[in-house]
Amino acid sequence: MNPRLLAGALTIATATAVAHAATAGATQESAFTPQQVALGDSIFRGKAAGGTCFVCHQPNAKGLPGLAPDLTDKKWIHGDGSYTFIVETIKKGVPKPKQAAAPMLPRGGTAMNDEQVAAVAAYVFSLSAAKR
Numbered sequence: 001m002n003p004r005l006l007a008g009a010l011t012i013a014t015a016t017a018v019a020h021a022a023t024a025g026a027t028q029e030s031a032f033t034p035q036q037v038a039l040g041d042s043i044f045r046g047k048a049a050g051g052t053c054f055v056c057h058q059p060n061a062k063g064l065p066g067l068a069p070d071l072t073d074k075k076w077i078h079g080d081g082s083y084t085f086i087v088e089t090i091k092k093g094v095p096k097p098k099q100a101a102a103p104m105l106p107r108g109g110t111a112m113n114d115e116q117v118a119a120v121a122a123y124v125f126s127l128s129a130a131k132r
Contacts, residue, residue, distance in 0.1 A: 031083070032122040040123025043116055050110045053120065056102075061127050067100055072127045081128060086121040 043051035045059055056068035063070040069077055077098050079085035091114075093106035107117060 032126065036119050036122045037126050039116070040119035040121070040126075043112065043120050044123055049112050049116045051112070051120070052108045052110055056104070061124070067102060068104070069099065071124050074128060081125075083121055083125045086124050087117060090117045090121055 039048065042048040044053040044057075044061070046052060046054050057063050057071055058068075061071040069075070074081070076085070078089065078094060089104075090108065090112075091106060093108075094100075094104040097103060112120070
């Protein structure tokens with residue numbers, strides 16, 4: 001198969017999976033591609049897209065008490081922990097956190113685009129999805 005056609009097909013398949021996950025309120029980690037979760041991991045850890053998540057949530061996503069919550073457990077302070085909720089939280093930030101001293105800026109204070117936000121959300125969702 002032509003490499004360009006294959007790349008185009010993969011892009012369409014990934015976009016379709018992301019759109020489906022977002023509209024269906026994904027409940028299973030399998031709704032995301034391994035590439036999307038890996039990109040989200042890289043962004044979360046500050047290795048891509050200027051990601052800053054790890055600063056407050058720590059590289060292991062366990063969070064800093066009083067600053068950022070643990071993203072690996074079942075507890076969600078500001079919502080239901082669904083993929084859609086995580087996407088919206090990343091996009092809008094948390095201006096008035098219930099259990100933290102500082103707000104989370106929209107998009108973590110970065111210029112992440114929607115695809116990058118979706119990837120970070122897929123990664124974060126994957127961290128706690130097995131514990132639901």
